[in-house]
Amino acid sequence: xxxxxxxxxxxxxxAGASVAALPSSARAWKSKAPPDSYGCLVDLTRCVGCRKCxxxxxxxxxxxxxxxxxxxxxxxxxxxxxxxKAYTVVNRYFTGKLDQFDNPLPTYAKVQxxxxxxxxxxxxxxxxxxxxxxxxxxxxxxxxxxxCRYCMVACPFEIPAYEYHNPITPxxxxxxFCYDRISEQGGLxxxxxxxxxEALTFGKRxxxxxxxxxxxxxxxxxxxxxxxxxxEVGGTSWLYISSVPFEKVNLPALPNKPLPKLxxxxxxxxxxxxxxPLALFGVLGAVMYKSNKVQEEPQNKGGA
Amino acid sequence: MKIKMVRKIIFLAxxxxxxxxxxxxxxxxxxxxxxAREKAKKIVPFIKEYKDDCKINRKICLMDAGISIKDVxxxxxxxxxxxxxxxxxxxxxxxxxxxxHAALIQDCSMCHHYRPKDENALETTRCSxxxxxxxxxxxxxxxxxxxxxxxxxxxxxxxxAKGPVDCKGCHLQKVPDHKDLVKLxxxxxxxxxxxxxxxxxxxxxxxxxxxxxxxxxxxSPYTTGHRKDIMHGKGTTxxxxx
Numbered sequence: 001x002x003x004x005x006x007x008x009x010x011x012x013x014x015a016g017a018s019v020a021a022l023p024s025s026a027r028a029w030k031s032k033a034p035p036d037s038y039g040c041l042v043d044l045t046r047c048v049g050c051r052k053c054x055x056x057x058x059x060x061x062x063x064x065x066x067x068x069x070x071x072x073x074x075x076x077x078x079x080x081x082x083x084x085k086a087y088t089v090v091n092r093y094f095t096g097k098l099d100q101f102d103n104p105l106p107t108y109a110k111v112q113x114x115x116x117x118x119x120x121x122x123x124x125x126x127x128x129x130x131x132x133x134x135x136x137x138x139x140x141x142x143x144x145x146x147x148c149r150y151c152m153v154a155c156p157f158e159i160p161a162y163e164y165h166n167p168i169t170p171x172x173x174x175x176x177f178c179y180d181r182i183s184e185q186g187g188l189x190x191x192x193x194x195x196x197x198e199a200l201t202f203g204k205r206x207x208x209x210x211x212x213x214x215x216x217x218x219x220x221x222x223x224x225x226x227x228x229x230x231x232e233v234g235g236t237s238w239l240y241i242s243s244v245p246f247e248k249v250n251l252p253a254l255p256n257k258p259l260p261k262l263x264x265x266x267x268x269x270x271x272x273x274x275x276x277p278l279a280l281f282g283v284l285g286a287v288m289y290k291s292n293k294v295q296e297e298p299q300n301k302g303g304a
Numbered sequence: 305m306k307i308k309m310v311r312k313i314i315f316l317a318x319x320x321x322x323x324x325x326x327x328x329x330x331x332x333x334x335x336x337x338x339x340a341r342e343k344a345k346k347i348v349p350f351i352k353e354y355k356d357d358c359k360i361n362r363k364i365c366l367m368d369a370g371i372s373i374k375d376v377x378x379x380x381x382x383x384x385x386x387x388x389x390x391x392x393x394x395x396x397x398x399x400x401x402x403x404x405h406a407a408l409i410q411d412c413s414m415c416h417h418y419r420p421k422d423e424n425a426l427e428t429t430r431c432s433x434x435x436x437x438x439x440x441x442x443x444x445x446x447x448x449x450x451x452x453x454x455x456x457x458x459x460x461x462x463x464x465a466k467g468p469v470d471c472k473g474c475h476l477q478k479v480p481d482h483k484d485l486v487k488l489x490x491x492x493x494x495x496x497x498x499x500x501x502x503x504x505x506x507x508x509x510x511x512x513x514x515x516x517x518x519x520x521x522x523x524s525p526y527t528t529g530h531r532k533d534i535m536h537g538k539g540t541t542x543x544x545x546x
Contacts, residue, residue, distance in 0.1 A: 046451075046455065048454075048458060048469075050471060052394075056392075068507065099462075100463075101465070188391075188438075188439065192438075192439070193391050193392060194391075194392055194394075195451070196450060196451065196454040197451050197454045197455050197458070198438055198447045198448060198450070198451030198454075198455070201439065201444070202439050203439055203441060203444055204441070207441065207444050208444065210444070211444045211445055214445060215445075
């Protein structure tokens with residue numbers, strides 16, 4: 001029997017798909033979001049672009065001081081990303097809004113790790129170096145990290161950065177949600193402490209979600225009636241409200257379902273009780289056995 | 305001759321007495337400033353409930369109560385609440401001319417936007433009676449005192465296009481005492497002095513090298529208000545730029 005390459009893939013595809021559907025329904029994927037986690041609300045209409053959050057962040061996390069901390073003159077000319085030297089950065093966007101004197105109005109947006117409720121980076125991490133804490137923080141444990149950088153690929157917000165300049169002891173660098181500070185009673189993240197206009201509101205995620213919704217309701221017309229991060233990728237600890245469309249301030253449109261749901265469902269259903277490798281090697285064994293038999297028969301005839 | 309001598313002696317003695325009296329007396333302090341400093345230190349009891357009036361209503365209430373500029377007792381405030389200082393202390397406190405703002409705006413409800421729910425309370429209260437520490441879990445929608453000041457000041461100054469909106473427009477920066485920071489030998493030469501400045505201010509040094517002050521032509525990108533290109537400079541074609 002000739003088992004062509006094409007036929008082999010066809011067979012495997014059909015077989016895999018038909019059985020993969022069975023156990024997945026038996027054990028549905030469950031969100032591992034902590035029940036009473038913290039959150040932080042960013043109100044983009046309140047941010048004045050002073051970059052004090054960057055300064056406080058670098059001080060609290062012992063990072064190098066931000067570039068031109070005291071001077072806002074040219075720093076906003078280019079768009080920046082959080083990197084291994086800064087966990088958070090503020091960017092300026094001109095979205096076409098004008099003030100009463102017809103001058104373009106800037107919108108400032110702070111970027112940092114969103115601390116997703118069901119983080120893709122945690123799901124992608126092979127070594128368990130990244131974990132979702134019950135405070136809501138996505139924690140990083142350098143002693144477990146193997147440096148594969150899967151987290152950087154997995155993150156939908158492209159946040160984790162890597163210390164490429166440090167070849168011996170490199171770390172994945174990203175916002176820690178000031179884990180050590182917020183786990184204490186009444187502790188606040190560095191950025192929220194310093195914000196002069198309270199553009200950052202810190203508290204329990206449930207509470208600040210209500211605060212956000214109240215603010216939207218009480219100021220009709222001021223905001224876009226949407227809390228970014230409430231549902232994005234299954235919800236994030238950091239929430240944004242804004243008067244300009246979120247895509248214009250580099251907050252990407254993302255699906256509402258948690259990203260690890262699909263990958264984990266496939267993985268967990270394929271590998272539960274190792275049934276799929278067993279099935280695969282079983283099929284391969286059967287094919288080998290059969291083809292061996294076919295080859296042996298003519299030899300026996302010739303010898304006789 | 306003798307009389308002149310006596311006069312001189314008396315004059316000198318007078319000077320000495322005056323000088324000692326000046327030294328003995330305390331350094332003069334502005335009474336307003338001292339009063340404001342004392343007042344700023346005080347933390348008033350927190351008002352939990354406020355009357356949720358609309359702005360027009362509030363304005364009418366204040367007018368009905370007959371509150372006018374004559375009722376402004378505090379001419380001057382120092383916005384220096386210990387509530388803010390507890391968390392951080394980056395700038396010198398803002399000096400707020402209360403009466404001047406009241407006279408200019410002629411509308412108390414711009415800042416005194418709500419009143420305590422208690423009917424016996426005064427019509428106007430201090431900012432810090434309602435706005436205290438940020439992120440109070442019992443009152444999550446209430447902004448803290450620092451945010452209340454900043455939001456109120458910046459919003460109004462922007463809308464009126466009057467008054468400062470940048471940090472240093474209102475605050476003096478807390479500059480550390482350079483007496484302790486600068487370490488130079490006696491009779492330091494100019495190179496040592498420059499090197500000592502650059503020890504901390506290296507960014508400023510780098511910036512200087514990009515300006516026309518150093519290159520003698522081209523733009524000066526970090527000198528606000530003086531960014532105009534100098535295309536001909538002493539570095540190339542011109543003898544002098546003036």
